[in-house]
Amino acid sequence: MIVENFRLEPGSVIPNNPRLPVIVYRQVFDDKHGLAVAFEDRFTVHGWRGLWRNGIYDYHHYHSGAHEVLGIARGAGRVMLGGPEGMDVTLAAGDCVLLPAGTGHCRLSASPDFLVIGGYPPGQHADMQIEAPDAAMLATIRDCPLPDDDPIEGGDGALASLWRRLAP
DSSP: OEEEEEOOOOOSSOOOOSSOOEEEEEOOOSOOTTHHHHHHHHHHHTTOEEEEEEOOOSSOBEESSOOEEEEEEESEEEEEESSTTSEEEEEETTOEEEEOTTOOEEEEEEOTTOEEEEEEOTTOOOOEEOSOOOHHHHHHHHHOOOOSSBTTTBTTSHIIIIIITTOO
């Protein structure tokens, strides 16, 4: 598995996260069969809840009160992270992306079989946002609690090394 990370600057509408980077896990599992269940099991073991199976919406949006994990269970897709001024990222079956609260995401294209497994830390829920945030929402994004465990690697994963050291 290869772990990548990058920060996204605020855009004209999408705030992105002021301090936490996006984390991309490439090829989490060697076996490409049964990835949906494998991602669901891994997320659940590490305490992530509210799991769902679907795709990624084809419009720019973000969540102010939740961090979100997206595991690619089938197919491949191009996703714009960070809003219209953001970064075009290709994700394929076996990849996973961890989006800190406030991070914009939008599906640009996908294979017909594209399937995503998503989830959130305990007590956090996706609040779909498409408008520029006000000051209160920016504070919600900034203060969104960090999860106890990385959804892929647990307590000592990339979340601990990349997010915890940046948290106030």
